Amino acid sequence: MTKGIRLIIFITLAVLLTVIYWFFKGTVLPQDTIGIVIFSSLLMLSFNTLVLEHYFTKPTDVLAASIAILLLITPIKKDLVNLGAWYNTLFFFTLGLGILSVVSLALFAPNKPEDATQNKISKLLKDFVVRFGSSKVQFFFLFVLTMFFYIDSKSQYFLFLFIYSAFVLLDPWKFIMKIPAFVKQKPQEGIGQIFGVQSKNTFLVKLYDKRPSIKIFDFVEFKYSMDENKSVRTGLILDNYLLNQEQWVKVLVSDEISKIFENKIYNTFNDVNVVFKITNPENNNYLEKFVGLIDENSTISTIRFVYNSKKEIFDGQLLEVFIRGKKVLYQVIQGITKIETLEQKNETGYIVGEAIQLGIWSLENGNFEKYGWVPFINSPVYIASPIPVPAIGENEYEIGKIPNSNYPVILKKDIALTHHTAILGVTGTGKSIFARNLIRQYLKDPNTKVICIDFTDEYNGKFSDLNPIKVIPDEIAEQAFKDIDFIEKEVGKNYNKDNDATLAKRKQVAINIHKSICDFLKNPDTKLSIFELPDVSNTSGILEYTKYFFKLLFHIAKKDKSFGNRVCLVLEEAHTVIPEWNFAGIADKASQSLLNTIAQIALQGRKFNVGLLVIAQRTANVSKTVLTQCNTIISFQEFDKTSSDFLANYFGQGIADTLPNLKFRQAIAAGKGLKSNVPMIFEVPHIDEPEPPKNEVEEKIIIEKPDTNEKNAL
Numbered sequence: 001m002t003k004g005i006r007l008i009i010f011i012t013l014a015v016l017l018t019v020i021y022w023f024f025k026g027t028v029l030p031q032d033t034i035g036i037v038i039f040s041s042l043l044m045l046s047f048n049t050l051v052l053e054h055y056f057t058k059p060t061d062v063l064a065a066s067i068a069i070l071l072l073i074t075p076i077k078k079d080l081v082n083l084g085a086w087y088n089t090l091f092f093f094t095l096g097l098g099i100l101s102v103v104s105l106a107l108f109a110p111n112k113p114e115d116a117t118q119n120k121i122s123k124l125l126k127d128f129v130v131r132f133g134s135s136k137v138q139f140f141f142l143f144v145l146t147m148f149f150y151i152d153s154k155s156q157y158f159l160f161l162f163i164y165s166a167f168v169l170l171d172p173w174k175f176i177m178k179i180p181a182f183v184k185q186k187p188q189e190g191i192g193q194i195f196g197v198q199s200k201n202t203f204l205v206k207l208y209d210k211r212p213s214i215k216i217f218d219f220v221e222f223k224y225s226m227d228e229n230k231s232v233r234t235g236l237i238l239d240n241y242l243l244n245q246e247q248w249v250k251v252l253v254s255d256e257i258s259k260i261f262e263n264k265i266y267n268t269f270n271d272v273n274v275v276f277k278i279t280n281p282e283n284n285n286y287l288e289k290f291v292g293l294i295d296e297n298s299t300i301s302t303i304r305f306v307y308n309s310k311k312e313i314f315d316g317q318l319l320e321v322f323i324r325g326k327k328v329l330y331q332v333i334q335g336i337t338k339i340e341t342l343e344q345k346n347e348t349g350y351i352v353g354e355a356i357q358l359g360i361w362s363l364e365n366g367n368f369e370k371y372g373w374v375p376f377i378n379s380p381v382y383i384a385s386p387i388p389v390p391a392i393g394e395n396e397y398e399i400g401k402i403p404n405s406n407y408p409v410i411l412k413k414d415i416a417l418t419h420h421t422a423i424l425g426v427t428g429t430g431k432s433i434f435a436r437n438l439i440r441q442y443l444k445d446p447n448t449k450v451i452c453i454d455f456t457d458e459y460n461g462k463f464s465d466l467n468p469i470k471v472i473p474d475e476i477a478e479q480a481f482k483d484i485d486f487i488e489k490e491v492g493k494n495y496n497k498d499n500d501a502t503l504a505k506r507k508q509v510a511i512n513i514h515k516s517i518c519d520f521l522k523n524p525d526t527k528l529s530i531f532e533l534p535d536v537s538n539t540s541g542i543l544e545y546t547k548y549f550f551k552l553l554f555h556i557a558k559k560d561k562s563f564g565n566r567v568c569l570v571l572e573e574a575h576t577v578i579p580e581w582n583f584a585g586i587a588d589k590a591s592q593s594l595l596n597t598i599a600q601i602a603l604q605g606r607k608f609n610v611g612l613l614v615i616a617q618r619t620a621n622v623s624k625t626v627l628t629q630c631n632t633i634i635s636f637q638e639f640d641k642t643s644s645d646f647l648a649n650y651f652g653q654g655i656a657d658t659l660p661n662l663k664f665r666q667a668i669a670a671g672k673g674l675k676s677n678v679p680m681i682f683e684v685p686h687i688d689e690p691e692p693p694k695n696e697v698e699e700k701i702i703i704e705k706p707d708t709n710e711k712n713a714l
């Protein structure tokens with residue numbers, strides 16, 4: 001093939017020479033002696049450069065050139081009279097080269113050692129003649145002499161001949177070989193032979209002892225004997241083992257890898273089942289997203305995969321696997337180290353990851369939809385690629401994103417509000433800041449009112465930009481406490497029975513609180529209020545007062561539909577308001593009675609558009625009656641067993657096990673209020689709260705906080 005191309009170039013050059021000659025001399029072939037010498041020396045120059053002595057010159061080539069030149073110039077000596085002394089120089093130089101090459105050939109004794117004197121002289125002569133007597137040198141010498149002595153150096157003919165000879169001497173072939181289309185790849189050696197196939201897409205390859213160097217994550221290609229059309233497959237080296245003194249590698253083949261190379265072939269294949277390395281693969285990001293292969297014991301809800309990647313992954317990482325062409329997403333919840341025994345003493349260590357199914361992402365609905373089947377064993381697992389940003393509905397709010405991805409976690413605000421939401425997590429994890437942000441989102445709805453039950457003063461100054469009001473004005477609260485005190489004393493005196501006076505007082509308390517609540521709900525200018533406790537030490541009084549408030553609020557919701565409003569009751573530090581029964585303090589009966597009232601709201605509230613937002617550190621000390629009614633749960637980091645048991649029931653054991661490992665601002669979300677009804681780990685964005693006005697901050701420092709210990713004992 002290459003020789004063929006070189007011949008074509010030679011013929012092209014010969015035609016070009018003929019054209020030049022015809023252009024200047026008017027005939028196709030030379031008629032005069034000088035013309036013959038010039039024409040034939042240039043023709044021989046290009047023929048020898050391109051065809052005969054393309055790679056190297058042998059003494060026989062030198063001899064052949066010498067004979068040809070002597071035969072050409074001897075009969076026309078008289079026609080070359082202009083050369084003068086140069087004729088003899090040329091003649092004897094050519095003759096000398098011919099003789100020396102004959103001597104070199106004659107002296108060479110193949111049966112004698114290389115360093116024998118005879119062979120040494122032969123080699124010396126050979127080196128000399130091939131260097132100074134190559135046909136390039138000899139014909140060029142002849143051509144130059146003839147040209148200088150016979151052709152006008154100022155003529156165009158001279159110029160053309162000069163350029164032509166320079167072009168031939170520089171070897172046009174070398175230029176042509178630099179054109180990429182003509183570059184012929186050197187045949188590559190294979191790296192090894194296929195000896196086994198696992199689940200159709202992973203091939204086991206036994207490496208040759210002598211092979212090009214390879215490493216894990218190199219791309220390879222091969223033809224597989226079982227393929228009918230013997231097309232070339234591309235793969236990725238995943239693993240290597242040393243077993244019984246043999247080196248094996250595992251090669252993964254996948255549609256995604258084939259797509260990168262798109263039928264491009266890098267090696268010449270003489271044999272099937274021989275694997276070749278792809279030395280300069282196409283640029284691609286395959287290794288940026290490849291995580292590993294599906295392992296045994298994967299189920300529809302939880303996949304297990306052998307981690308085999310250049311990329312680091314962590315719990316919460318979103319992964320994608322293709323099942324029958326559909327992209328199914330999973331979230332990493334666990335990593336386990338394993339050891340596999342290959343044969344007797346040989347062992348290999350590896351990591352198995354576990355990930356739970358989130359489902360197929362529906363861009364249209366902005367949620368995950370469960371997929372009802374498992375991936376094939378050895379299917380490749382990838383880091384999830386970014387998705388187009390879905391539209392967020394008016395009643396929806398993006399509470400965060402799945403870690404390391406742009407998949408949003410979307411909350412349906414109305415359901416989250418009316419079907420009760422719990423925000424859990426140990427201290428300092430960001431529950432309150434998250435809840436306050438959520439409250440701000442709830443309040444964007446014109447018909448939503450929020451009442452924060454804040455016994456621990458957490459919200460003091462935090463909502464100043466929203467101008468919160470006290471739901472029960474101070475003077476009414478004080479009067480109510482006095483009345484409750486009076487009632488308690490009277491009832492105590494009267495064998496725990498009410499008399500007319502106490503009944504009248506009760507009615508008065510109810511009327512006052514009822515009116516305050518109604519005022520708040522009816523007033524279109526107030527959307528947020530704080531239910532605080534006056535600084536009193538009568539614990540049972542506090543419980544009674546709070547109970548009045550909840551009862552009446554619920555009564556208004558039932559009777560008056562809260563005047564067209566949706567009401568959210570925020571229970572901050574919920575153990576202070578709805579303690580679990582065995583954590584309830586001294587005033588058991590009163591506490592139980594308050595709890596029952598709130599439980600009523602938890603059970604039926606959604607029917608009347610009253611919802612709870614329960615914020616708690618631990619589930620252990622918060623009423624389960626209320627917590628179990630929370631249809632949406634967002635849990636930040638939790639360590640204690642009661643919480644993890646409770647949340648395992650809600651989220652599933654696998655994902656609940658990640659609770660202690662959640663990072664700052666990470667949480668698990670699940671429930672009715674979320675668009676995707678599958679538990680998932682997500683990351684809360686940085687929340688910037690509006691700064692409280694300066695004077696309020698100062699006030700907070702100066703004024704001593706009320707003693708909350710007693711209230712906590714509720």
Ligand SMILES: Nc1ncnc2c1ncn2[C@@H]1O[C@H](COP(=O)(O)OP(=O)(O)OP(=O)(O)O)[C@@H](O)[C@H]1O
Pocket residue numbers: 425426427428429430431432433434617665684685686687688
């Ligand atoms: N999403 C967030 N954006 C910005 N800062 C945050 C975020 N989450 C938490 N923080 C920071 O962490 C601190 C603690 O948050 P926060 O008060 O909400 O915790 P908490 O869970 O309510 O704790 P506790 O149970 O003790 O009340 C905040 O003051 C804030 O600085």
Ligand SMILES: [Mg+2]
Pocket residue numbers: 431432433458
């Ligand atoms: Mg808090």
